[in-house]
Amino acid sequence: MPLPTATRGGPYYRVYNPAWIDPPDNTSHSKGAGGRWNPQGAFGALYLNATVLVAAAQARFQHKDRAIKLFDLQPHARPMLATFDVDETVVVDAVDPAAVRALRLPVSFPFGVDHEPCRKIAQRANAAGIAGVATRSNAEATRTTTVGEELALFDTHPLPKQIGQGVAFADWYPAPIPS
Numbered sequence: 001m002p003l004p005t006a007t008r009g010g011p012y013y014r015v016y017n018p019a020w021i022d023p024p025d026n027t028s029h030s031k032g033a034g035g036r037w038n039p040q041g042a043f044g045a046l047y048l049n050a051t052v053l054v055a056a057a058q059a060r061f062q063h064k065d066r067a068i069k070l071f072d073l074q075p076h077a078r079p080m081l082a083t084f085d086v087d088e089t090v091v092v093d094a095v096d097p098a099a100v101r102a103l104r105l106p107v108s109f110p111f112g113v114d115h116e117p118c119r120k121i122a123q124r125a126n127a128a129g130i131a132g133v134a135t136r137s138n139a140e141a142t143r144t145t146t147v148g149e150e151l152a153l154f155d156t157h158p159l160p161k162q163i164g165q166g167v168a169f170a171d172w173y174p175a176p177i178p179s
Contacts, residue, residue: 001102002123003092003102003103003128003130004092004093004096004098005090005114005130005154006035006092006095006096006099006134007089007090007091007092008088008091008095008151009086010086010088011083011084011085012048012049012050012083012084012085013048013049013050013051013052013054013055013078013081013082013083014047014049014054014082014152015049015059015062015079015081016080016081016082016085016167016176017042017079018076018078018080018159018168019077019079020029022032023162024082024162024166025046025082025084025160025161025162027045027159028044028154029044030044030046031043031045031155034115034119035047035074035152036110036115036118036120036138037118037119037132038122039082039122039123043126043155043161045122045132045152045153045154046084046110046152046153046160047150047152048084048150048151048152048153049137049148049149049150049151050148050176051148052081052149052172053174054094054137054147054150055081055137055172056173057080057148058139058150059061059078059099059169060139060140061139062079062112067109071143075169075170076162077130078168078170080166080167080168080172081166081169081172082162083162083163083164083167084159084160084162086151086153086168087159087160087161089131089132089153090130090132091125091130091131091134091151092122092125092130092132092133092134093134094109094121094134095134095135095149096135097115100136105118108144110138110146111141118133118135122152125154128156131154131157132152132154132157133151133152134151135149135150135151136148136149136150137149137153138150143174146178153157
């Protein structure tokens with residue numbers, strides 16, 4: 001059965017730690033550790049957010065189960081935002097409800113879904129020459145809602161480069177910052 005696809009492109013965003021030595025488009029960590037849409041050691045993925053609001057949810061989600069929360073960080077240590085211009089490309093569609101059903105994922109996806117089924121889909125997609133996956137964001141997902149969309153692009157295909165410099169947290173985060 002063919003994988004459901006969609007076309008994506010345009011500006012996307014990545015939240016990153018200002019202490020990173022590697023640029024935000026580096027996929028070596030995701031290749032080494034694996035992620036939702038890439039099996040460990042097989043290939044890397046560049047994980048991007050479709051909107052700044054999804055990026056903000058991602059920044060909060062990265063601190064979800066940690067003792068130090070996002071707003072506990074010193075201002076200089078809060079995440080920066082990189083912008084990428086993604087060329088129009090065909091990706092697996094894990095957003096549309098009919099596509100999610102075709103992928104044999106539950107209606108509540110990504111809520112409560114382990115990484116393994118997603119990795120298997122990614123392996124099929126990569127083997128078929130598909131550049132990545134458009135997916136519902138897992139950041140702050142509930143059984144019935146998601147904050148928006150993410151894009152996982154496989155490093156076995158040309159990856160977009162960052163546009164300009166990263167933006168400091170206080171200049172990109174969309175909500176008032178607690179004092």
